[in-house]
Amino acid sequence: MLPIIFVLPLLQLVILSNAATFEVKNIKFGYIDNDHTSTSRALVERFNASTYFNVITDFPSEALASSAMLKGEVDVVLEIPQYFEHDLQNEKHNRLGVTINAIDGAAAGVMNVYVSQIIQRFNQHVKVDLLQPSDQQIQVSNIDTIPLFWYNETLNYKTFMVPGILVLLVTMITLFLSGMNIVREKEIGTLEQINVTPIKKSQFIIGKLFPFWVIGMGLLTIGLIIAKLIFNVPMVGSLPLMYVYTSIYILVVLGIGLFISNFTETQQQAMFIAWFFTVIFILMSGLFTPIESMPKWAQIITEFNPIKYFVEVMRMVMLKGSGVTDILPQLLKTLLYALIMNGLAVWSYKKTT
Amino acid sequence: MNNNKVIQVEGLTKMFGDFTAVNAITFDVEKGEIFGFLGANGAGKTTAMKMLIGISNPTSGNANVAGFDVFTNAEDIKKNIGYMSQKFALYDDLTVRENITFFGGIYGLSRKRIKEKSDALIEELGLQNVANKLVGALPLGWKQKLSFSVSLIHDPKIVFLDEPTGGVDPITRRQFWELIYKAANQGTTVFVTTHYMDEAEYCDRVSIMVNGKIEALDTPKKLKEQFKAENMNDVFLKLARG
Numbered sequence: 001m002l003p004i005i006f007v008l009p010l011l012q013l014v015i016l017s018n019a020a021t022f023e024v025k026n027i028k029f030g031y032i033d034n035d036h037t038s039t040s041r042a043l044v045e046r047f048n049a050s051t052y053f054n055v056i057t058d059f060p061s062e063a064l065a066s067s068a069m070l071k072g073e074v075d076v077v078l079e080i081p082q083y084f085e086h087d088l089q090n091e092k093h094n095r096l097g098v099t100i101n102a103i104d105g106a107a108a109g110v111m112n113v114y115v116s117q118i119i120q121r122f123n124q125h126v127k128v129d130l131l132q133p134s135d136q137q138i139q140v141s142n143i144d145t146i147p148l149f150w151y152n153e154t155l156n157y158k159t160f161m162v163p164g165i166l167v168l169l170v171t172m173i174t175l176f177l178s179g180m181n182i183v184r185e186k187e188i189g190t191l192e193q194i195n196v197t198p199i200k201k202s203q204f205i206i207g208k209l210f211p212f213w214v215i216g217m218g219l220l221t222i223g224l225i226i227a228k229l230i231f232n233v234p235m236v237g238s239l240p241l242m243y244v245y246t247s248i249y250i251l252v253v254l255g256i257g258l259f260i261s262n263f264t265e266t267q268q269q270a271m272f273i274a275w276f277f278t279v280i281f282i283l284m285s286g287l288f289t290p291i292e293s294m295p296k297w298a299q300i301i302t303e304f305n306p307i308k309y310f311v312e313v314m315r316m317v318m319l320k321g322s323g324v325t326d327i328l329p330q331l332l333k334t335l336l337y338a339l340i341m342n343g344l345a346v347w348s349y350k351k352t353t
Numbered sequence: 354m355n356n357n358k359v360i361q362v363e364g365l366t367k368m369f370g371d372f373t374a375v376n377a378i379t380f381d382v383e384k385g386e387i388f389g390f391l392g393a394n395g396a397g398k399t400t401a402m403k404m405l406i407g408i409s410n411p412t413s414g415n416a417n418v419a420g421f422d423v424f425t426n427a428e429d430i431k432k433n434i435g436y437m438s439q440k441f442a443l444y445d446d447l448t449v450r451e452n453i454t455f456f457g458g459i460y461g462l463s464r465k466r467i468k469e470k471s472d473a474l475i476e477e478l479g480l481q482n483v484a485n486k487l488v489g490a491l492p493l494g495w496k497q498k499l500s501f502s503v504s505l506i507h508d509p510k511i512v513f514l515d516e517p518t519g520g521v522d523p524i525t526r527r528q529f530w531e532l533i534y535k536a537a538n539q540g541t542t543v544f545v546t547t548h549y550m551d552e553a554e555y556c557d558r559v560s561i562m563v564n565g566k567i568e569a570l571d572t573p574k575k576l577k578e579q580f581k582a583e584n585m586n587d588v589f590l591k592l593a594r595g
Contacts (some may be wrong), residue, residue, distance in 0.1 A: 193442035195408045197459045198431040352427055353409055 005177070005215060006222065009169040013223055017162045017231060020288075024110040030057040030074040032065055035084035039126070043080065046118050053114070065099070075101045076111055088126060162233045163314040164287040166223040170246070171253050171307055172278055174216040178257025179274040181208060182349070183264050195351045205346045209254050216250040217243070236321035245313050245327065248334050252306045255341025262348040281307045309334050359384045359511055359542045360405065365414035367400050374400040376565035377414060382511075382558075387533065387543045389553050389573075392562030393593050398546045399439070399515055401562070405544070406436050406513050419510045432460070435504035435512040439519055439546075441496050443503060445489030449480055452488055453503060460507035474502045494525030501532055505541065512536060514545040518552065530555055550586040559585070561592050568592050 029047055033040050048055045057074060059065040065077045079097035081087075087094050098115050102108035185191040194204065220243075227233040256277065264270040284291075284298065285307040291299055302308050309330040316322035324331070360382035367375040375397045382388045392398045403409035405418050407427030416423040419433035443452045450471055457467035475484050478498050483491060488499065497517060504512055514533075518526045530552065537543050545556070553559050553573060560570040569576055569592055573585055582588045 188445070189438060189440040189442040190444055192408065192438055192440075193436070194459070196406050196431055196434070196436040197456070198428055198461075199459050352407060 024107050027053050028075045029053040029055050031078040032059045033080045034082040037085035039085035040080045158231045162227045162231045167310045174253045175257045177212050178254045179260045179270045182261035183270045237317035251338040255345045258345035361417045363415045366412045368412045378567045386557045389556030389559035390546045396562040397565040433510045435509040437504045437514045439516040449484050494521045511542040553585040
């Protein structure tokens with residue numbers, strides 16, 4: 001059992017951190033060139049040069065392009081109108097048709113930005129090229145923004161995801177182990193034997209917490225080592241602070257697990273309830289979607305989500321180097337949560353029915 | 354309170370909704386006695402026993418076990434009793450020695466005492482060769498004897514045995530009863546439920562429960578006279594059939 005507990009989540013960490021990406025790459029790009037001039041070919045060449053686009057097809061007609069999109073063979077279709085070059089030179093403006101497969105709305109948004117950027121840059125280039133000596137007085141004025149990405153300068157999504165996924169794995173393992181535990185003893189009958197001994201309720205719960213707490217901390221340690229060695233995630237902040245916070249956080253999760261275990265009669269029931277909370281906690285944690293963009297009621301629910309605090313703290317400490325004072329609100333809320341959940345775990349453990 | 358009576362029960366009742374599982378039972382058990390608690394399946398034996406060992410709250414009535422009230426001092430009772438359930442309840446994934454150490458620890462025995470107890474117990478049960486094997490791998494008969502010995506680890510005043518010999522072969526049953534006699538000779542009161550009527554003959558006194566009530570209570574000899582029966586089996590059949 002112990003190897004399973006450690007090997008599986010760490011395997012997940014390695015696989016998921018590489019797979020759970022929001023970057024849109026390998027976009028299947030098609031175009032309909034009705035112009036066939038050097039300018040239209042230069043535009044297509046821009047897409048070809050981009051690492052995000054795989055220029056795959058030159059569609060002879062719009063009908064063929066839309067049937068290809070229907071089959072999923074192409075994600076983006078650029079339609080270059082006839083007289084593209086001619087109009088651009090004479091009338092200084094033109095229209096390009098861009099069709100994007102938006103089944104995945106988020107990805108479509110990203111593709112749209114990519115396409116627009118390439119066309120804009122091409123546009124500036126063309127403007128400069130087409131400026132006639134007589135038009136010298138017309139200056140191309142541009143406002144350039146130079147973005148600075150703080151705390152994750154290279155916009156490396158792994159830096160962002162690895163700490164979060166590690167949080168999920170530590171949470172799930174500890175929640176499931178503790179959630180299945182007491183109820184398993186109910187099923188096999190050993191709990192009754194414990195109940196006829198003079199053991200105190202709090203002693204029993206502490207005895208149940210401790211081994212899982214050690215496992216949780218062990219998982220965190222190995223996970224952090226993997227984050228550093230394999231993904232080279234920066235660890236700007238204080239490691240001891242990370243551990244202090246995690247040690248309290250795991251108590252919250254274990255408290256929830258033992259509470260579930262006390263209230264259920266079979267491991268199936270416990271499993272279902274544990275899953276129910278896990279899915280809500282994960283999807284509402286701010287790991288995959290920003291909490292700020294959730295509706296108000298959902299934001300209120302996230303206040304009760306321990307994973308949210310762990311994700312916040314993990315990212316703050318690891319990536320921003322936040323100190324105790326910065327994470328004090330999360331620390332105090334987690335501590336309060338731990339006290340409440342473990343209080344409930346002790347309370348809900350009944351030696352007498 | 355009479356010092357010789359280690360269990361005193363008066364009008365003890367347990368209701369589950371409308372169903373009366375145990376209906377106002379009254380009896381006493383004396384110190385050092387082997388008390389047989391008989392009844393058909395579903396007669397309420399296990400429910401009654403669970404109230405006496407403090408893991409089930411009675412609906413009404415009074416019960417005093419080892420000098421403590423079951424309503425107010427259940428946890429004090431637990432320090433003074435041992436219990437062996439009908440379902441094997443030691444940890445299968447711990448070894449023989451680990452189980453003994455674990456339960457010894459829960460009852461607050463010192464490390465030294467646990468060591469002495471374990472050695473004595475393992476030798477008495479002839480488990481030297483399997484002392485460091487997982488309990489789950491042992492045959493049922495061995496498990497039951499181990500379970501009984503573990504329930505005596507803290508030298509309780511009373512030991513409660515719920516069908517301790519269920520599913521066990523005749524030789525092991527015999528050995529088991531030898532262990533029970535030994536415990537009784539050392540002053541432990543034994544409260545035992547069983548379905549084997551030959552075992553009922555080994556008891557000092559026997560009560561027979563029918564539909565939640567105690568219908569008969571006496572020594573096996575007197576019960577046989579009272580019901581004009583050859584053996585306890587006939588006594589039981591006459592009572593249980595009404």
